[in-house]
Amino acid sequence: MSIFDDKAIARDIIMDNYQNPHNKKTLDKENTQSKHMASDSCIDDITVYMHFEGETIDDVSFNGIGCTISTASTSILTDLIKGKTKQEAKTIIHNYMDMLDEKPYDPHLLQEAVIFKDISKSANRIHCATIGWRGAAALLGEKIDE
Amino acid sequence: MFDETAVRSHFPMIQNHPDLVYLDNAATAFKSDHMIQVVNDFYLRGTSNVHRGDYGLSIKASNDFDHVRDIVKDFIHAKSSKEIVFTSGASQSLNWIAYSYGLNHLKKDDVILTTEAEHASNILPWFKVCEATGAKIEYIPMQNDGSIHMDDFKNAMHDKVKIFAIAYVSNVLGVVQPLKQMIQIAHEYGAITVIDAAQAVPHMPVDVRDLDCDYLAFSGHKLGAAGGSGVLYGKYDLLENNDPPLYGGGSNARFDLCGNILLKHAPFKYEAGTPNVEGVLSLGAAIEFLQSIGMENIFEHEKQLKRYAVQRLQPLTHVHLYNATSESGLITFNVDGIFAQDVASYLNRHNIAVRSGNHCAKILVEIIGTSETVRASCYLYNTKADIDRLVDALTDITLEKCIEAAMV
Numbered sequence: 085m086s087i088f089d090d091k092a093i094a095r096d097i098i099m100d101n102y103q104n105p106h107n108k109k110t111l112d113k114e115n116t117q118s119k120h121m122a123s124d125s126c127i128d129d130i131t132v133y134m135h136f137e138g139e140t141i142d143d144v145s146f147n148g149i150g151c152t153i154s155t156a157s158t159s160i161l162t163d164l165i166k167g168k169t170k171q172e173a174k175t176i177i178h179n180y181m182d183m184l185d186e187k188p189y190d191p192h193l194l195q196e197a198v199i200f201k202d203i204s205k206s207a208n209r210i211h212c213a214t215i216g217w218r219g220a221a222a223l224l225g226e227k228i229d230e
Numbered sequence: 231m232f233d234e235t236a237v238r239s240h241f242p243m244i245q246n247h248p249d250l251v252y253l254d255n256a257a258t259a260f261k262s263d264h265m266i267q268v269v270n271d272f273y274l275r276g277t278s279n280v281h282r283g284d285y286g287l288s289i290k291a292s293n294d295f296d297h298v299r300d301i302v303k304d305f306i307h308a309k310s311s312k313e314i315v316f317t318s319g320a321s322q323s324l325n326w327i328a329y330s331y332g333l334n335h336l337k338k339d340d341v342i343l344t345t346e347a348e349h350a351s352n353i354l355p356w357f358k359v360c361e362a363t364g365a366k367i368e369y370i371p372m373q374n375d376g377s378i379h380m381d382d383f384k385n386a387m388h389d390k391v392k393i394f395a396i397a398y399v400s401n402v403l404g405v406v407q408p409l410k411q412m413i414q415i416a417h418e419y420g421a422i423t424v425i426d427a428a429q430a431v432p433h434m435p436v437d438v439r440d441l442d443c444d445y446l447a448f449s450g451h452k453l454g455a456a457g458g459s460g461v462l463y464g465k466y467d468l469l470e471n472n473d474p475p476l477y478g479g480g481s482n483a484r485f486d487l488c489g490n491i492l493l494k495h496a497p498f499k500y501e502a503g504t505p506n507v508e509g510v511l512s513l514g515a516a517i518e519f520l521q522s523i524g525m526e527n528i529f530e531h532e533k534q535l536k537r538y539a540v541q542r543l544q545p546l547t548h549v550h551l552y553n554a555t556s557e558s559g560l561i562t563f564n565v566d567g568i569f570a571q572d573v574a575s576y577l578n579r580h581n582i583a584v585r586s587g588n589h590c591a592k593i594l595v596e597i598i599g600t601s602e603t604v605r606a607s608c609y610l611y612n613t614k615a616d617i618d619r620l621v622d623a624l625t626d627i628t629l630e631k632c633i634e635a636a637m638v
């Protein structure tokens with residue numbers, strides 16, 4: 085049992101990341117790559133930015149409009165993959181997607197992001213919990229279907 | 231006005247979901263038992279194509295089908311049932327107008343005058359017309375409650391305006407536009423008037439002759455008919471003197487191998503292909519049901535619900551209402567500090583169905599100053615008790631509760 089299984093703690097982490105999202109800004113460094121994510125089924129509309137130094141993600145951010153779940157999940161994502169290598173980041177993202185697919189995953193890799201595991205039960209919110217993650221995957225050259 | 235309980239008893243969706251508060255009627259409406267029965271009968275006992283057969287079933291289907299044109303004509307007070315074209319819905323109707331009239335009459339630098347609060351279906355087709363003809367779009371200035379000052383409208387009209395296209399009732403703010411006067415002014419400048427009545431015809435009396443509009447579009451499903459049924463109204467001469475955007479069986483009288491086509495007269499020339507017979511029958515049945523209650527009564531009922539909702543929501547300081555003053559049964563709001571979609575999800579947990587989003591009217595941001603809202607929309611079968619459930623849920627909504635609702 086991890087502290088992240090506690091519903092109240094999970095809620096507070098989401099609240100905190102929604103009200104004070106981390107890395108929520110447009111990256112304007114030279115050679116920044118970006119991926120715009122919007123959907124016709126919901127009103128989330130965000131862009132993920134990444135800057136690479138060799139194989140390392142030396143900066144990552146996001147900006148746009150999103151609900152609590154999309155904003156908080158993307159905020160947590162940016163904390164998790166900043167400073168990681170592309171390969172490490174891909175592995176983290178795949179574990180997250182597996183968690184939402186109710187497949188085996190490694191909670192240690194996901195840290196706080198495990199608070200979103202119950203989202204897999206609200207079909208209409210999975211989109212929100214993955215929009216930023218799919219954007220990041222795209223910047224890392226991976227295509228993840230919804 | 232009318233017996234609410236009796237009206238509700240005619241809607242199986244209400245019987246089958248006694249705990250549901252359905253407030254997404256601007257998106258689509260529930261179906262009455264009368265309409266379901268008519269469609270069922272067609273499937274169980276009446277199936278056949280129309281205008282093609284020499285046998286009893288087809289003759290009956292054809293007669294019933296044609297009769298719906300009369301029902302629609304009377305419902306919107308058209309001069310003739312030949313002015314009623316069956317389509318798949320408001321979107322198709324509006325596209326038909328753009329492609330049949332717009333593409334063939336507009337020239338470079340002509341103007342299509344509209345508003346920034348139109349549904350995508352009444353703006354994207356006009357973008358395409360502009361792309362093809364070099365015409366351009368101009369927008370009438372709008373107040374932030376969605377109303378239009380007549381002076382602003384007059385100033386926006388000029389000789390280059392060839393088409394004036396506008397929603398009778400906006401799907402975001404529910405303002406009922408003073409169309410009669412606008413249409414009269416537009417006609418003085420020689421413009422053709424196109425009315426998107428998707429949010430009007432289901433809810434209030436609409437009289438195309440009194441309005442004197444040239445074209446008008448609405449959807450069947452929003453007034454309780456089956457999906458995929460709708461109406462394009464056009465003044466007969468306009469329909470007759472323009473070409474349809476689609477060709478095929480049923481719309482031509484004859485053709486030869488040299489490519490000469492003799493089209494049927496309006497409205498038939500606009501109805502190529504086997505029509506949505508059951509959809510059209512359902513449209514007739516749904517309209518008959520509304521008429522049995524009376525459109526005046528329905529509009530009055532919705533206005534009362536709207537006023538009641540405004541009166542109950544106004545004391546809630548954390549709820550921001552965007553359209554307290556508009557008449558129709560649309561309630562558009564946000565909760566301070568909570569994203570619209572989170573509000574809608576939370577209400578869903580309380581079995582209250584509303585819509586969050588920018589409601590397809592994507593340019594509205596500039597007018598009401600927000601990119602997204604929650605919209606609750608009423609219909610004849612909604613009650614004050616429904617509004618109470620909505621207000622109660624909103625009374626103690628918090629961000630924490632919304633997040634918790636998303637986590638279970």
Ligand SMILES: Cc1ncc(COP(=O)(O)O)c(C=O)c1O
Binds near residue numbers: 397399429
């Ligand atoms: C104002 C308005 N116009 C047009 C439409 C399009 O109607 P439909 O999707 O039935 O074609 C809608 C439906 O949402 C609407 O609200």
